[in-house]
Amino acid sequence: MTEGTQLIRGLEGVVAAETKLCDLDGKNGRLAYCGYDIDDLARRATFEEVAYLLWQGELPNKSELAKFSAELIAARRIPGELIQAFALMPKQADPMRALQAAVAVLGMHDPDARDNSHAANRRKAARLTSQMATAVCAHHRVRSGHEPVEPSSDLPHAANFLYMLTGQKPTDVTARAFDACLTLYAEHELNASTFTTRCITSTNSDMHSAVAGGVGALKGPLHGGAGEAVMRTLMEIGEVANVDAFTEKALVDKRRFMGMGHRVYKAGDPRAAILKGMAEEACRQSGQFKWYEMAVKLHARINEAKKLIPNVDFYSAPLFYSLGIPVDLFTPVIAAGRIAGWTANIVEQFDDNRLIRPRGDYIGPSRRTFKTVDKR
Ligand SMILES: CC(C)(COP(=O)(O)OP(=O)(O)OC[C@H]1O[C@@H](n2cnc3c(N)ncnc32)[C@H](O)[C@@H]1OP(=O)(O)O)[C@@H](O)C(=O)NCCC(=O)NCCS
Numbered sequence: 567m568t569e570g571t572q573l574i575r576g577l578e579g580v581v582a583a584e585t586k587l588c589d590l591d592g593k594n595g596r597l598a599y600c601g602y603d604i605d606d607l608a609r610r611a612t613f614e615e616v617a618y619l620l621w622q623g624e625l626p627n628k629s630e631l632a633k634f635s636a637e638l639i640a641a642r643r644i645p646g647e648l649i650q651a652f653a654l655m656p657k658q659a660d661p662m663r664a665l666q667a668a669v670a671v672l673g674m675h676d677p678d679a680r681d682n683s684h685a686a687n688r689r690k691a692a693r694l695t696s697q698m699a700t701a702v703c704a705h706h707r708v709r710s711g712h713e714p715v716e717p718s719s720d721l722p723h724a725a726n727f728l729y730m731l732t733g734q735k736p737t738d739v740t741a742r743a744f745d746a747c748l749t750l751y752a753e754h755e756l757n758a759s760t761f762t763t764r765c766i767t768s769t770n771s772d773m774h775s776a777v778a779g780g781v782g783a784l785k786g787p788l789h790g791g792a793g794e795a796v797m798r799t800l801m802e803i804g805e806v807a808n809v810d811a812f813t814e815k816a817l818v819d820k821r822r823f824m825g826m827g828h829r830v831y832k833a834g835d836p837r838a839a840i841l842k843g844m845a846e847e848a849c850r851q852s853g854q855f856k857w858y859e860m861a862v863k864l865h866a867r868i869n870e871a872k873k874l875i876p877n878v879d880f881y882s883a884p885l886f887y888s889l890g891i892p893v894d895l896f897t898p899v900i901a902a903g904r905i906a907g908w909t910a911n912i913v914e915q916f917d918d919n920r921l922i923r924p925r926g927d928y929i930g931p932s933r934r935t936f937k938t939v940d941k942r
Contacts, residue, residue, distance in 0.1 A: 573927045578829065582922065583764060587620055587910050588755040592830035597837065599753050600624075608840050613723050613748040613903070614638060620753055620910035621691055634692075635722070641696035642717035642726070644668075644704060645675045652708040661705060661898050662785040666778050668701040669694070673774025682772060682916060690773045691909035698777075698905050699723065702898040703730035724748055727902065732890065739851070740889055743844050747882060750837045751900050753907030754878075755830075759783035759790065763908045767915040768922040780908045784901055787824065793896040795824035796883035799864075801893075806859045813867040823868050825880030837878040845885035857884035 574580055589598040597604040600619050607616055611625070618626045618634050626634055648671045655664055673679055676693065678686040696717075704714035707730075715730045724745035728736040736744070754760065762783040766776035784790035803812045816823065828835055842862075849858035861884050865876050879900075886896050 588753045590755045595834040608746045608749045613745050616749045616752050617906040620906050638696045641693040644697050644700045652705045657709050664705045665898050666781040669778040687913045695905050699727045699902050748903035751903030760911050764915045765922045767912045776912050790897045790900040792824045793879040793883050797893050809863040826874040828877045834875050835877045838876040841881035845881040848885050848888040852888040854888045
């Protein structure tokens with residue numbers, strides 16, 4: 567190979583790691599975590615079971631799950647200094663920025679901060695998963711002028727998240743839908759944010775630094791930020807009757823349709839199909855069916871015009887909205903699910919590490935003579 571001449575834009579199709587975590591079959595639109603189909607996991611397992619699966623490689627039995635759930639519950643509290651830091655942040659700050667800062671602060675307080683062993687990383691993964699949920703909710707409460715809600719010591723992870731966000735215990739149906747969303751977002755192979763966490767890990771940095779980087783990558787609208795952008799698009803459209811006119815104009819303007827298209831899935835994203843059904847039910851139950859109808863119509867029009875498929879972020883937007891999640895918390899919620907996969911990838915990378923260091927293909931001027939500033 568000639569040095570620096572193998573350019574693959576966007577690293578499309580490049581295999582950059584071996585993984586036992588995620589089996590993504592883009593051609594056939596199939597996805598499995600550690601061998602279990604995503605449909606089974608989303609419908610029949612809890613987020614706790616899925617996190618355990620990603621970290622241990624096996625689903626837990628009853629007593630393993632009870633012990634693991636207790637570990638997650640015990641890790642829910644965040645340092646008071648972090649809550650003080652939230653109070654000092656600008657009220658208008660993007661919650662993803664606050665989350666990125668929160669992860670860095672949690673790293674400063676973590677008892678295993680300097681330990682990159684497998685056992686310490688496994689402990690940090692559990693702590694970060696619980697604490698990130700608490701941090702997202704506490705930051706939202708503080709910026710809204712409310713006291714943070716103390717984490718519950720008995721609710722499951724998903725129900726506790728909604729409880730900490732609103733101060734109200736969610737219904738079983740709402741908690742179940744939210745739990746399935748966390749599972750659907752938990753892991754997705756070498757997406758941009760997970761790849762970021764692996765790059766940072768590959769320098770032998772540490773889990774919190776890697777996750778803070780992952781949060782930054784997830785924030786972008788071509789990645790996790792697409793969900794929020796979908797909801798803003800639906801709000802811009804306003805009514806089902808406006809979808810056709812909106813789509814025609816957007817096509818003329820060559821607008822990028824958020825939540826549509828995918829680098830790997832070309833036939834369909836299996837997560838979107840599950841989320842579509844959940845969005846239909848949740849929008850109907852919350853009396854906000856128009857968002858679902860609008861999304862279905864928009865999906866059909868874009869698909870007719872551009873053959874694009876909806877990705878995970880398309881139907882999660884009306885679903886999250888009807889579950890009462892504030893629009894600018896959609897991406898932090900995705901991070902609260904993806905943390906399970908990020909940390910599993912970080913552990914996998916640490917356990918079999920080689921520095922990730924690709925090349926750039928230099929296309930600037932050829933070598934030239936340097937002149938000092940007074941001669942230029
Ligand atoms: C996800 C995404 C970044 C993948 O993109 P990619 O594999 O890099 O594909 P490209 O951006 O190179 O697009 C390839 C072609 O499809 C078009 N395309 C892809 N996604 C599109 C979209 N959402 N809206 C309009 N056109 C789109 C591009 O304009 C391009 O057309 P061209 O070849 O005529 O220029 C892209 O589909 C996208 O931007 N989607 C919207 C953001 C989103 O939902 N992100 C969440 C992903 S889970």
